[in-house]
Amino acid sequence: MSDKTSLRAIARAARAAFVAAPHAPIRVDEQFVALLAPGMIVASYVPIGGEADPAPLEQAALDAGCTLALPHVVDRATPLSFLRWTPGGTLQSGPFGLRQPTHDGAPVAPDVVLTPLVAFDRALNRLGQGAGHYDRAFAAFPAARRIGVAWSVQMIDGLTADPWDVPLHAVATEQEWITA
Numbered sequence: 593m594s595d596k597t598s599l600r601a602i603a604r605a606a607r608a609a610f611v612a613a614p615h616a617p618i619r620v621d622e623q624f625v626a627l628l629a630p631g632m633i634v635a636s637y638v639p640i641g642g643e644a645d646p647a648p649l650e651q652a653a654l655d656a657g658c659t660l661a662l663p664h665v666v667d668r669a670t671p672l673s674f675l676r677w678t679p680g681g682t683l684q685s686g687p688f689g690l691r692q693p694t695h696d697g698a699p700v701a702p703d704v705v706l707t708p709l710v711a712f713d714r715a716l717n718r719l720g721q722g723a724g725h726y727d728r729a730f731a732a733f734p735a736a737r738r739i740g741v742a743w744s745v746q747m748i749d750g751l752t753a754d755p756w757d758v759p760l761h762a763v764a765t766e767q768e769w770i771t772a
Contacts, residue, residue: 599719599748603711604642606745611642618644618741620652621769623762627704627737630657635674635702635736637663638683638691643708646741649764650679653704661700664692665725671732672725673699688721704737705729707760712740713751716760716772730758737761744768 628634634653636646650660661674665686675693686692707726711719718740720726730738740763753759763770 596719599751600710600721603719603746603748607642607710607743610743610745615743616766618646618648618764618766619768620648621764623769623771624649624739624764625652625656628653628656628658632656632658632703633661633674633676633700634658634704634706635661635663636677636706637708637741639708640689640691644741644743644746644765646706646708649706649739649741654679658704659700661702662693663690663725663729664695664699665690671728674702674705674729676700701733702736704739705733706764707738707740709740709742709746711746711748711751712742712760712763713748714770715751716740716763716770717751717753717757718760718763719751724756727756727758739764 636650639645660677662677663672664675665672675697677693683691709718738760740760744765744767
């Protein structure tokens with residue numbers, strides 16, 4: 593199936609059904625912990641619309657001495673930036689229903705980007721919301737490790753990547769850590 597609009601609808605429906613029932617949290621794999629070092633900046637996100645909650649991965653990053661950051665979105669066209677954030681810190685409403693830090697600090701360059709997604713495949717292609725924010729962020733920070741965070745039901749076979757789509761390095765689900 594190559595129609596991204598249809599794929600998003602199917603994946604969102606599967607995700608909604610999954611989160612409506614009891615389920616395990618995202619699994620913190622030893623391979624993720626091995627990526628972390630004190631002083632690293634780990635960009636995360638505040639989940640919306642049934643997105644997988646990256647909180648267990650955030651806690652592992654904090655336990656390893658990392659600093660957290662969250663994306664700050666202005667609009668569809670403006671590249672997102674990452675701003676330092678501490679759990680429990682103030683968040684404001686942003687575009688697209690996002691919760692994000694206030695834009696009063698300097699942007700930071702992430703070493704790891706925990707990435708929400710709509711769907712993914714075992715080849716580590718991801719299907720996002722469609723605005724291209726994360727693909728542009730990946731291009732801006734090519735050295736950052738790109739870790740998708742998703743529920744296992746969001747995996748689909750043979751996702752067709754466009755030339756501008758940047759693949760992930762790994763995907764964390766409630767069941768497994770997936771690498772190429």
